[in-house]
Amino acid sequence: MNRGTVSSNTSPASQIPETSPNDVFISYSRKDKEFVQQLDAAFRSLGRDPWIDWDDIQPSEDWWQAIETGIEGADTFLFVLSPDSIASQVCQQEIEHAVRHNKRLLPLVWREGFSPQQVHPALSRHNWLFFRQEEDFSQAFQRLVKTLDTDLNHVRAHTRLLVRAIEWERKACNESFLLRGTDLEEAEDWLGQSSGKDPQPTSLQQQYIAASRKFETAHQKAEMRRQRLFTTGIGVFALLAMAAAATAFTQWQLADRLSRQNRALVEKNSRLANLPSQYQGILEEQVSFLRTRINQAAWAGRSAKSLLVEIKQSEAISAPQRAALEKIARNLMEEWMQAKPEIFAPPFNLQRLEELTTGIRLEQSRLLVEWLKLNNGYHKYHKSQIDDFEIVRVSGNQMVCEAEEIEDMTLYFNGRQSPTEQGSKRQIRYVMEKVGDRWKLSETQIINPGN
CATH class of the missing domain: 3.40.50.10140 (Toll/interleukin-1 receptor homology (TIR) domain)
Known part of the structure; x- marks a missing residue:
């Protein structure tokens, strides 16, 4: 041993x-x-x-x-x-x-x-x-x-x-x-x-x-979305500025009103600059509000000729067809108004958004949801109503409707209410497209900003 x-x-x-x-x-x-x-x-x-x-x-x-x-x-x-x-x-x-x-x-x-x-x-x-x-x-x-x-x-x-x-x-x-x-x-x-x-x-x-890996990929995609949101925001400002400039000559009264609102916004932003960080998101909302007003100016410049073309196209629709399409369009708008509280506030239901929208409306809504999430914000809807609804044009898989939209909502940031007024009664043009066997909202155009 x-x-x-x-x-x-x-x-x-x-x-x-x-x-x-x-x-x-x-x-x-x-x-x-x-x-x-x-x-x-x-x-x-x-x-x-x-x-x-x-x-x-x-x-x-x-x-x-x-x-x-x-x-x-x-x-x-x-x-x-x-x-x-x-x-x-x-x-x-x-x-x-x-x-x-x-x-x-x-x-x-x-x-x-x-x-x-x-x-x-x-x-x-x-x-x-x-x-x-x-x-x-x-x-x-x-x-x-x-x-x-x-x-x-x-x-x-x-x-x-x-x-x-x-x-x-x-x-x-x-x-x-x-x-x-x-x-x-x-x-x-x-x-x-x-x-x-x-x-x-x-x-x-x-x-x-x-x-x-799944979490890392999702994190990277979220970062890319944030960067795209920032880049898209810059592009939207540029496009809206061009649209406002194109209609400035014929819409000088509206442009003058926008100028006064802009000066008021700058003054208000200067007062908000020294507020705590949790209120800085309000500045973003104010800019979004101004963006909407500029967009309204662009659409208010529609020519009488384009309106006549739309009237002639709508006359070609038979009465039974118009009634059937109007029922589809009304149902879609009711679904959209009812779904907004769960799309633009927690749980931010993107699946519901994709069921109801397509095209520009879908992309704009996605960007708004991302922006709300990034700024810890959400919309609270008190009233949503559609009146004076009519179909103005049908072409293939697309139809255009106009209605008076009455909406009363509040925007919140970090649990606090935004001071911006959110109630409105305005004339809206809705563009709808048939995707597969379902009609979806593809674009929303403001005809008359109302109040």
């Missing part, structure tokens, strides 16, 4: 890669404690820190929870095979927990006298290292260290991702525990290169990486 501890010259520390805490979890029977103490001393002589229950369970800890955490956080699960460890129920539970998380298993034979059929199937599938009394401990330990350091980067990545995935799961899949940026890219690379390697990724790790 040739036994002894490993000297510092057996495997120089300079040849051992830097190790993580508890890179080995040692599962054993209490009757083999003397051998495990010798094994522990050999590990520590090389600067390694194995997880062993006498050293790593604090007096106040739940002992089984501490064991589970130790197994999850160790790179390798080392099982000391002996008749007593095979018969131990706790040792079997430890093996099951390690197998459940696809830990790298390393069976180590210390005392024989057991049947191979008694060994857990997961351990039977691996090569055994022999530390029997007739073995040379130093040589056996060198083989053990070499095995532990095989494919170490893959094993450590497995441990790191497992610990983070378990934490994410225990925190009810909270998004703040997901992988981001470089961490996510490295995890995806590891997953792609793990084929045929031991240990294999667990289903939880795969779910964790997939959820991280």
Whole structure:
């Protein structure tokens, strides 16, 4: 029998890669404690820190929870095979927990006298290292260290991702525990290169990486939408300015009124500039209000010739056809007015929006919803009503209707009411398009701003 501890010259520390805490979890029977103490001393002589229950369970800890955490956080699960460890129920539970998380298993034979059929199937599938009394401990330990350091980067990545995935799961899949940026890219690379390697990724790790990528993609898309919203806003201002300039000559009275409103807006904005940050969103709403007024000016410039063309086109519609289309249009407008409170306020139902709108109306509404979300705002509708409804033009899959719209609503920012008046009674033109078998609202044009 040739036994002894490993000297510092057996495997120089300079040849051992830097190790993580508890890179080995040692599962054993209490009757083999003397051998495990010798094994522990050999590990520590090389600067390694194995997880062993006498050293790593604090007096106040739940002992089984501490064991589970130790197994999850160790790179390798080392099982000391002996008749007593095979018969131990706790040792079997430890093996099951390690197998459940696809830990790298390393069976180590210390005392024989057991049947191979008694060994857990997961351990039977691996090569055994022999530390029997007739073995040379130093040589056996060198083989053990070499095995532990095989494919170490893959094993450590497995441990790191497992610990983070378990934490994410225990925190009810909270998004703040997901992988981001470089961490996510490295995890995806590891997953792609793990084929045929031991240990294999667990289903939880795969779910964790997939959820991280889904969240990261959604975050990137949201950022792109914010940038597009900003760019679109600049473009809208430019287009509206051009439209206002084109109708300025024939609409000088309205332009003069807009000028007075603009001066009042500038004066009001200068007073709001020093308000707390939560009120700064009101400035954005005021600019949106002015934008709407400019748009109204552009549409007020319709020529009498275009009106005559629309009248002639509408005359070509038969009475039964007009009645059927009018019923469809009225129903669509009623649906739209009823859906507004859930589209432009929580839960911001975009699915409902897509069911009722298309084209320009859909895009404008999406932008408004994004803007409300970014500014912690919402619309509260008190009254929505359509009067004097009529169809003025039908052409193929498109029809144009006009009506008097009465709407009373309040705009809120951060729980506070906006000072801007939101009540209105105005003449509106609705453009509707048939998409598939359903009519949808595609554009809204203000004919007469009213009051």
